[in-house]
Amino acid sequence: MTNTLKRLNSLEEKILSCVAIGDCRGALKGSYKKPILEITCPLRDHGSGFESSFARGRFSIARALLERRILPSEGLAEVIYQCTLCGSCREVCNNPENPCMTISAKENIGDHVEIWENLRSDLVDANVAPMPRHKELIKHQRKEHNPYFENHKDRLNWILKDLKYLPKGGDAFFFVGCTSAYRLDEISTSFLEIANKSKISLTVSPDERCCGSINLRTGTEALFKEYVEYNNQLFENSEIEKIVTTCSGCYKTLSQDYPKYLDSWNFQVLHSLEMIDEAISQGNLKIKEKVNGIITYHDPCHLGRHSGIYDAPRNVIDAIKKDEFVEMRRNKKYSYCCGAGGGVKSAFPDLALEIALDRLKEAEETGADYLTSSCPFCLNNLREATTIFKTQLKVVDLLELVKKVI
Numbered sequence: 001m002t003n004t005l006k007r008l009n010s011l012e013e014k015i016l017s018c019v020a021i022g023d024c025r026g027a028l029k030g031s032y033k034k035p036i037l038e039i040t041c042p043l044r045d046h047g048s049g050f051e052s053s054f055a056r057g058r059f060s061i062a063r064a065l066l067e068r069r070i071l072p073s074e075g076l077a078e079v080i081y082q083c084t085l086c087g088s089c090r091e092v093c094n095n096p097e098n099p100c101m102t103i104s105a106k107e108n109i110g111d112h113v114e115i116w117e118n119l120r121s122d123l124v125d126a127n128v129a130p131m132p133r134h135k136e137l138i139k140h141q142r143k144e145h146n147p148y149f150e151n152h153k154d155r156l157n158w159i160l161k162d163l164k165y166l167p168k169g170g171d172a173f174f175f176v177g178c179t180s181a182y183r184l185d186e187i188s189t190s191f192l193e194i195a196n197k198s199k200i201s202l203t204v205s206p207d208e209r210c211c212g213s214i215n216l217r218t219g220t221e222a223l224f225k226e227y228v229e230y231n232n233q234l235f236e237n238s239e240i241e242k243i244v245t246t247c248s249g250c251y252k253t254l255s256q257d258y259p260k261y262l263d264s265w266n267f268q269v270l271h272s273l274e275m276i277d278e279a280i281s282q283g284n285l286k287i288k289e290k291v292n293g294i295i296t297y298h299d300p301c302h303l304g305r306h307s308g309i310y311d312a313p314r315n316v317i318d319a320i321k322k323d324e325f326v327e328m329r330r331n332k333k334y335s336y337c338c339g340a341g342g343g344v345k346s347a348f349p350d351l352a353l354e355i356a357l358d359r360l361k362e363a364e365e366t367g368a369d370y371l372t373s374s375c376p377f378c379l380n381n382l383r384e385a386t387t388i389f390k391t392q393l394k395v396v397d398l399l400e401l402v403k404k405v406i
Contacts, residue, residue: 004126007118008066014115015062017108024055024089024112039088039334042355052079055089055112062119072126080119081131082351085217085342086301087113091333113306116342120219130218131347138220145209145227146178147346156206158185163192169239170201172270175231175254177247178210179376187376190399191246191272197286197406198279203238213253218343228261235267246272246399248303248375249341255307271303273374276402277312280319289405290322293369297398298328298359298382299335300375308333313374313398320405326366336362338373340381356385364391372398 008015026040047053052061058080064070090112094105109115123129130138137147144152158181159165165174174195180188195202212227235243245251248271255269279285295317303309310332317325330336339345339355360382363371371393373379383395 004072005065005122006125007122008062011115011118012066014109015059015066017105018056018059019094019103019105020056020059021094021105022056023092023094027092039092039330040336041088042084042086042337042339042358043082045358046351046354047082048079053082055093058083058116058119062115065119065122072123072128074128077120077123077129078131080116080123081129081134081218081343082348083116083342084301084337084339084344084352084355085113085116086337087111087305088334088337091305117216117219120217121221122219124219124221130220131343133347134214134218134220134343137214137346138218138223141210141215141223146182147210147214148178148182150182152209153206155181155208156204158188159192159204160189163189164196165192165202165204167205168203168237170203171240172200172202172242172244172275173235173238173240173267174202174204175208175211175243175245175247175250176204177245177250177376179380180246184376184379184397187246187379187397187399190397190403194272194276194279194285194399194402194406198276198284200275200279200284202244203240205234205238207234209234211247211250211253213249213257214343216253216257217341224257225261228258232258232262232265240267242268242270244270244272244275246374246376246397248300248307249377251309252302252306271307271309271312271374272399273312273316274309276399277315280316285406287319287405291320291370291401291405292322294324294326294367295321295370295372295401296326296328296363296366296368297331298338298363298371298373298378299332300373300378301335301337301341303374304335305333316398316402317372320401326368328362328366330362338375338378338381340377345377345381352381353385353388356381357389360385360389360391360393363393369394370401371395372401374398
């Protein structure tokens, strides 16, 4: 065992479980006789075209590294870091509904994304990763605790004077996240306004730091651990039992990743849409009017495939829509990635936009007036793609639509 491949070595059995069928490039899902949906790896459509661009090839790379037939290199890292970590490969791996399959590789492998993240961490330990842009972001993170080259002291500049919040206690800790604090503050202001009108009291802290998702996804695990310890202490000092976030990436990181790195984790993590769905159903949030126009919804990978939250956003849409809600062809766990995740947006911005364009075109096919989502990363990338692909679609966070009708 080599120290630089300690994580891959611990996952060797899972890595060897890949039976190289190739569904991970793209597969028809549903019953074997009547497949109904196509899901594809974004890198199958927009990568190099070689095996290394999708999961089967990455498993081969991982095996070759374990067998020392190849060595970690910067060129290898560049290939590995072009994955958005969307998890579509996991959903279509070794189609379990095919009666010809007697062994399920999917069950033996478990979470494919876990392997890609650990591979990246091993490449960082081998000093061939992360990507140059990631290094710049992380350097700033160490100083100001956000990846946007902003000052930490400005983290709460988004809060409007008439919005109420608590320094501690209340119904939940509102973990704002970096994107909603520094780039898309209409998301955080919308949620705090909705919470105020729902009589939900939220703690908001100027001492919040990045959740560390960017670090875990790019393999810089040591800094991620620092954020886990820091933010966990912040939560413990805040006299709360629940944490709520508007960011799907923060949600997945806090709810699934933090508990893996702590001896004890005592908090329930909610996405803002879960809280709003409950407030509407209990009559604590009144819908005064309805949204005019057809709505379609993009399932963020972190909230959908990784966390299984599909009903809450659709319940909220159903409560606020006047006209139709139309699903995109690929939706829920078979949703197509927006292209922004896994550090791809920062390191390979052109690739991220190419993938987003595909998603925009699919949204247009629905005839929708609004393309809505519940992740600031998705929102930012899809909005940027509209500057290239001329469309009448209005790309908005679902919280913004809710704010319009209460």
